[in-house]
Amino acid sequence: MQVRELGYRLEEAISESLGLEKDCIKNVLGHEQGQHMAINFYPQCPQPELTYGLPAHTDPNALTILLQDLQVEGLQVLKDGKWLSVKPQPNAFVINLGDQFEALSNGKYKSVWHRAIVNSDKARMSVASFLCPSDSSIISAPKTLIEDGSSAIYRDFTYAEFYDIFWSRKLDQGNRLELFKRGN
Numbered sequence: 001m002q003v004r005e006l007g008y009r010l011e012e013a014i015s016e017s018l019g020l021e022k023d024c025i026k027n028v029l030g031h032e033q034g035q036h037m038a039i040n041f042y043p044q045c046p047q048p049e050l051t052y053g054l055p056a057h058t059d060p061n062a063l064t065i066l067l068q069d070l071q072v073e074g075l076q077v078l079k080d081g082k083w084l085s086v087k088p089q090p091n092a093f094v095i096n097l098g099d100q101f102e103a104l105s106n107g108k109y110k111s112v113w114h115r116a117i118v119n120s121d122k123a124r125m126s127v128a129s130f131l132c133p134s135d136s137s138i139i140s141a142p143k144t145l146i147e148d149g150s151s152a153i154y155r156d157f158t159y160a161e162f163y164d165i166f167w168s169r170k171l172d173q174g175n176r177l178e179l180f181k182r183g184n
Helices: 002-017 024-029 099-104 159-166 176-180
Strands: 034-042 054-057 063-067 075-079 082-085 094-097 114-116 124-132
Touching: 002 024, 002 034, 002 063, 002 124, 024 099, 099 159, 099 176, 159 176
Parallel strands: none
Antiparallel strands: 034 124, 054 114, 063 094, 063 124, 075 082, 075 114
């Protein structure tokens, strides 16, 4: 419940950073937002260079709140064409914005390309909480973000439609959000 409340506070802060009303994004995503949790356990591996974690991907949800294992740098993010390890910090979460925030912000915020690698002979675990729009939520850039004459980058879609397309392909087969760009 506390992680969910943190997610809602982050949604409010992001709304305000875009010049929107505090509850704008929360209202678009729906008051019945889903929350999913994943616990990833990577057992000890004597040859981690031969092991595969998770391929590069963006998250289909709105927001990911991740608690990393403090002993291992298993998360990498793509920045300027290079994979950078995210050093775990004590008492801290890693926050990834997902595809829904990129669409809602009309591209002002980008969903984070990331991957999990097995780079240690130590066992490790991470815990992630995902805030997801209601299935019937219509994901659309708020009018105030496109009033200045710029057009919406993405067509309107429901989260259920996006989620079905996201999982219809392999995780590493490119950014699914591209399929929702206007003109595609």
